[in-house]
Amino acid sequence: MNDYSILIGGKAGEGINRAGSVIVRILSHLGYCQYMYYDYPSLIRGGHNFALVRASTHRIGTHRNAVEFLLALDQDTVDVHRWRCSDGTAVLFNANKVDAEGMGIPIDDIVEEEGGSSVMVNTCLIGAFGRAAGIPWATMEEVLTLEIPKKIETNLRIARRGYDAVEEQTPIPRQEAARHPILTGNEAIGLGLLDAGLDAYVAYPMTPSSGLLHFLAGVAGDFALKVIHPENEIAVMLMAQGAAYAGARTAVGTSGGGFCLMTEGLSMAGMTEVPVTIVMAQRGGPSTGTPTYTAQGDLHFILNAGQGEFPRFVISPGNIEQAYEWSARALNLSWKYQVPSILLEDKTLAEGAYSFDRDMTTPVGREAVARRDGGSPYRRYAATETGVSPLATVPLEGEVIKANSYHHDERGITTEDPALVAWLNEKRMRKEDAMLEEIDRLSPVTTAGDGSADTALLCWGSNIGVCAEVAGEAGLKVIQPIVLSPFPVQAFNTALENVTVLIAVEDNITGQLTRLVEGLGCCVDDAILRYDGRPFSLEELREQVREVVA
Amino acid sequence: MSRQLITDAKNTWCPGCGNFAIQHTLKDVLGEMEEQGRSLDDVVLVTGIGCHGKMADYLNINSFYAIHGRALPVATGIKIANPDLSVICCAGDGDAYAEGLGHMIFAAKRNIDITLIVHDNRVYGLTTGQYTPTSPLNFHGRSTPAGTVEKPFNPLELALVSGATFIARTYTRWLDHLRATLRDAIDHRGFSFVDVLQICATYYNMTKPYTARAYELEDHDPGDFDAACETMREWDYSSDAPIALGTFYRTDASTFDEKFGNGGQHEEERKEAIAALLDQRV
Numbered sequence: 001m002n003d004y005s006i007l008i009g010g011k012a013g014e015g016i017n018r019a020g021s022v023i024v025r026i027l028s029h030l031g032y033c034q035y036m037y038y039d040y041p042s043l044i045r046g047g048h049n050f051a052l053v054r055a056s057t058h059r060i061g062t063h064r065n066a067v068e069f070l071l072a073l074d075q076d077t078v079d080v081h082r083w084r085c086s087d088g089t090a091v092l093f094n095a096n097k098v099d100a101e102g103m104g105i106p107i108d109d110i111v112e113e114e115g116g117s118s119v120m121v122n123t124c125l126i127g128a129f130g131r132a133a134g135i136p137w138a139t140m141e142e143v144l145t146l147e148i149p150k151k152i153e154t155n156l157r158i159a160r161r162g163y164d165a166v167e168e169q170t171p172i173p174r175q176e177a178a179r180h181p182i183l184t185g186n187e188a189i190g191l192g193l194l195d196a197g198l199d200a201y202v203a204y205p206m207t208p209s210s211g212l213l214h215f216l217a218g219v220a221g222d223f224a225l226k227v228i229h230p231e232n233e234i235a236v237m238l239m240a241q242g243a244a245y246a247g248a249r250t251a252v253g254t255s256g257g258g259f260c261l262m263t264e265g266l267s268m269a270g271m272t273e274v275p276v277t278i279v280m281a282q283r284g285g286p287s288t289g290t291p292t293y294t295a296q297g298d299l300h301f302i303l304n305a306g307q308g309e310f311p312r313f314v315i316s317p318g319n320i321e322q323a324y325e326w327s328a329r330a331l332n333l334s335w336k337y338q339v340p341s342i343l344l345e346d347k348t349l350a351e352g353a354y355s356f357d358r359d360m361t362t363p364v365g366r367e368a369v370a371r372r373d374g375g376s377p378y379r380r381y382a383a384t385e386t387g388v389s390p391l392a393t394v395p396l397e398g399e400v401i402k403a404n405s406y407h408h409d410e411r412g413i414t415t416e417d418p419a420l421v422a423w424l425n426e427k428r429m430r431k432e433d434a435m436l437e438e439i440d441r442l443s444p445v446t447t448a449g450d451g452s453a454d455t456a457l458l459c460w461g462s463n464i465g466v467c468a469e470v471a472g473e474a475g476l477k478v479i480q481p482i483v484l485s486p487f488p489v490q491a492f493n494t495a496l497e498n499v500t501v502l503i504a505v506e507d508n509i510t511g512q513l514t515r516l517v518e519g520l521g522c523c524v525d526d527a528i529l530r531y532d533g534r535p536f537s538l539e540e541l542r543e544q545v546r547e548v549v550a
Numbered sequence: 551m552s553r554q555l556i557t558d559a560k561n562t563w564c565p566g567c568g569n570f571a572i573q574h575t576l577k578d579v580l581g582e583m584e585e586q587g588r589s590l591d592d593v594v595l596v597t598g599i600g601c602h603g604k605m606a607d608y609l610n611i612n613s614f615y616a617i618h619g620r621a622l623p624v625a626t627g628i629k630i631a632n633p634d635l636s637v638i639c640c641a642g643d644g645d646a647y648a649e650g651l652g653h654m655i656f657a658a659k660r661n662i663d664i665t666l667i668v669h670d671n672r673v674y675g676l677t678t679g680q681y682t683p684t685s686p687l688n689f690h691g692r693s694t695p696a697g698t699v700e701k702p703f704n705p706l707e708l709a710l711v712s713g714a715t716f717i718a719r720t721y722t723r724w725l726d727h728l729r730a731t732l733r734d735a736i737d738h739r740g741f742s743f744v745d746v747l748q749i750c751a752t753y754y755n756m757t758k759p760y761t762a763r764a765y766e767l768e769d770h771d772p773g774d775f776d777a778a779c780e781t782m783r784e785w786d787y788s789s790d791a792p793i794a795l796g797t798f799y800r801t802d803a804s805t806f807d808e809k810f811g812n813g814g815q816h817e818e819e820r821k822e823a824i825a826a827l828l829d830q831r832v
Contacts, residue, residue, distance in 0.1 A: 028832070181831035191824055199813045200631065222823045224815040226630055231656040235623040238616065242596070242627020245614055246635065248813060250627070268617050358828065366817060394612045394628070394635065395591040402606065404615040405599070413559045413607050414615065 002032075002057045004133075004172055005064045007081055008125065009050035010073030012043055018147075019071075019122035020051025024182055024353055026126075026135060026143045027055035031175030034182060035465070036353040037063045037535065042207070042291040048076040057175055061319050061354065061465020065539045068170050069132065071125050072098050073107070090132045090169040092125060103132065103166045110161045116154050123148070123155045127162030134171030137163060183356045185323045185349035185462075186211035189279055190219075192327025197366030199248035200226040202236045207291045208347040209253040209281040233258035237265030241274040245403055247393035249331060249366075253279035256298050257288070263305045266340055270310025270428070272403040273338040273381070273389070277331045280342055281350040282461075284533045293533025294347035296461055299512040302342055303485055309425070311432040313341040313439075314485035318464030320354035321361045322446075326482060328364035329442065335369045337388055337435050344484070346507065348462035348535040379410040383423070387430030436486045444483035445491040453477040455501040455549060458524065460484065460513050463505050466536045470545055481513070489520060501525050503548055505541065553590060555580060559607040566755075568748030569601055571722035572640075572669060573608055575729045579736065580611065583636075593636045596625040598650065600642035600676050601750075602669035619649025622657045625664045626806075633663070633807040638736060643670040647683035647705055658712035658741050660806035665735045665742040668705065672787070673754035685754075686788040702787040705745050710778060710799055715740035717778065717799040721747045721764050723757065727795060734797065740805050747793070760793065767796030775799065 006023055010016050017038050024034045032055035040049040052063045067084045070077065072093035078100040085091065091102025096109060107124045116123075123144070130140040140163065141156060148155045183191070190212050193201070203213040217227045226248070230236055233254055240250040254262060259280050269276045282298045284290030302314055315330050317323040327343055334341035369391050375382075378399040382389045389410075394401050402412030407421045415421065448464065449457070449471030456477040459467045464480045471478045479495045479502075481488065496502070504514040504527040514524045528544045530536055536544075555577045563569050584590050593611055597603040599618035606615035616624045625639040646654050646668045657664060673691065674680040681691040681698045684705060688697035709717050716738040720731040728746065735742035747764075749756050763785075771777055778799035785791040815823075 179832050181828040183828075183831060191827065194820065195824060197815075197817075197820070200627075202627070219823075219827065222827070223820060224811070224813050226810050226813060228630060230623065230626070231652050234620065235626075235653055235656070238620045238623035239627035239630070242614065242624035242629075243631040244627075245624070246594075246628045246631035248627075248631035250631075264617065265620070268620075272614075356828070356831075363821075365821075394594055394632070395589075397591055399591070400610055400612055402613050402615070404606070404613075405617050406615060408615075412613075412615075413557065414604075 009077030127159030188323035233261035267306035444488035566751035568722035598645035716742035
C-alpha cells in the first residue's frame, strides 16, 4: 500500500486551506484516494493554521500523525509539528522566515522578484513539494491552472521557481486508478440536498456549517435555488417553514448555538407538521466553546430539542458518500412524513475534504409526496392510519390550507377539546412507527472491519473513517448507526449478533451514543472518549484500542 | 365563486374587542379583492400568538397560525417561495414590537412585499394585562404594579427608519378609514406597515381618549420623508397630544422578493448540473 502524508502550515491569512486543497488535487490527479484535515484557530489573521493531507491507494477517511512531507511557511509549522517527522521526512520551508533543517527556499525573495502578491508564497512551496515528490511538471501545471483562477502566469512562474529550487526526495508514483472528485462534507451534504430537489436554503453563518451556506450560495444559479441569509437563526427556522408551507423544499444549516435559537421553531414544525431539514454541524461546546474544532456533544440535545413530544429523524452520516446519500434521503423523508429531519454532522466531516466515489452512492432523486386525496374541503390534518395526512401546499384551487402551532382539529382550527387534543397527540406520534419501518429498509446501521469478530467498535459520525481503518488492521468489527432517531433497534441488534465486547469511540466526555444504546438495554463494555476538539488520528486510536482490548 | 369568509370556529374575543372591527374590515377588503378578480386561493394570512392571532381561525382563507413574535419570518418565507402570493401578516403589539421586533425591522429593511397589520391595543390581553412596548409611561400593569418607568416606542418612526415603504396608522372605531387604509396597504408593492389603534375592552379601554384626540392627516405629502418623520413625532404614544390617522409615508422601491422567481428545476437538468459540478472537482 502506498500512503503519504503531507502537512502544510503557516499563518492564518496565508491561504493554507487553499494550499492544502491544491495538494489534494495534485495527488488526486496521480490517482490517489484523499483525505484532508484542516486545523485553524478562530481568527482571521495570524495564528497557526495547518492542513494535513493524506493520499493512499486505499480508501481512507482519517489522517495520520506521521508525515512524509512537512511544508513550512512559518516557524510554528516546524516547531509545533517536529514530532511528526522522521529521518525520511522531506522538510521544505520558507528560508526567508523559517530556521530549520531540510530544504530551504527563499520564497519571499522569489515572490518579490516575480512580482507576485504575498499570498503566492504557498504557490512557491507547492511547486517545491512537486519536485520533492517527483511529480512531473506537466501535472503540476495542469492542476495549478485548474485551481488558481487569478494571475495564473505569475503563479506558474513562482511555482516553477520553487520546483527548480529543490531536489526529488520521496517520489510519489502515479497510480492507475480512477480519479475521484474531491468534496468537503458540507459540499456533499449540499449536493445530496440538491439531488432530492432542494428549492431553498436558509442559514445564518456559523462555523462549521458556513461552508454549506457558501457552497449553496455559489451554485444557486445552476440549480434555481433560493439562498437566504436572514437576521438570526430564529428567523431562519421560521422562514424555512413559511417557504415549505408554500411548497418549497427547504433546508437550514447551523451549529449548536444557532440550533439553540432554532428550537422554538423546531417545536413549531413538530406541531404544524411542516417539513424542514436541518443541517446541524457540531463543534466544541458548551456555549461559544471551540468554534473551529470538532465535537460530538450535541446528540442528546438534538434528540430532545423542542418543547412537547413529536417525532423527528436524526441522521448522522460519517463518510462523504453517506453525507451525500443520506442528505438526499433526509430531505425526502421530511416531506414524506412531514416531520423535521436533522442531519447531524461534526466539524471533522463538515470541513474535511474527501475523495468522493460516485460508484458507492445510489442516486436518490426527488421523491414525490403523496398528495391530497381530492376530497373537499381539504383537511390539512386529516386522520389516517399512519398519522401522515395527505400534503398540499398553497395555493390549492378552491381550498383553504391552515397550518397551526396550537393543538388543532383536522382542518387546522385551534382546539382545546380533550378528545381532540389526545387524538392529535396520537396522530402525530403514530407516524414514528411508519418512519421506523421506512428506515429499516434503508440500511440505517453500517458495519465495517471483520464482520465475524467478537469485539466491535461502536461509533457515529466521522469516527467511522478512523474506526474502520483501525478495525481493519486489528481484525475487529465496527458498528455505526447512521440513523439515531427513530433508533433502528432491529438493525442495531442484528449488527450486534456474535459481538461479545463492545467498545464505544466518541468525541465527547459523557459517551452520548453509549447512553443512547444503553437506554435500549445494550451493554457497552468500554469507551474511548476524546474531548479536546481534535479528531483521532490513525495512530492515536490504534494505540487506545490496543490498550482497551489488551 | 365567492366563498364564505368566516369559519364556524367559535369566536372567543371579549365583547367590545377591537379585533372584531379588524376581522370584519379585512373580510370586506378580501371580498372586494375577490370581486375585482383576485383569487383568494393566492392570499395567505400569517398571525402570531395573542388575541389577534385568532384571526387565523376565524377567517376562512389560507392561514399559518405561527408563534409569538414570529409571524413576519414565516410570511417572508412564503413570499420568497412564491412571490405571486399576497401575504398579509396580523401581529399584536407585544408580538411585533417586543418578541419579534428584530423581524419587523428586517422585513422593513428588505422592503419585502408583505402587509403587516399590528393590532396595537398597547397591552398584553391574552396573558392578562401586562405593559407592552407601546404602553404609555407609568402604565400600571400586572408586571409593573408601581407603573412602568420606560417610555414607549414610536412604532411608526421605527418602521420609517428601518425602510418600510408604506406607513399608516388607523383606528378600529374609524371603520371607513380602517378599510381604505388596509386596502391601500395590501395594494402597495413593498413592505406595508399599518399600526391599528385598537382598544382592549378588558385591560386597556382607550375608546374615549382615542375618539377625542384622533384626527385625519390632511395636506400631508406621504412622499416627503422629513415631513413624515415630523408628523409621526407629534404623538409619542405616551402624551395627550392629538393623534394623526392616515398614511404618513409611501414610496416606490425595489422589493426583496423581486429577485426570486418561482423556482423549480427539472429532474434531468438538476442531475446534469450535479454531474457537471462533480466533474469540475476531479
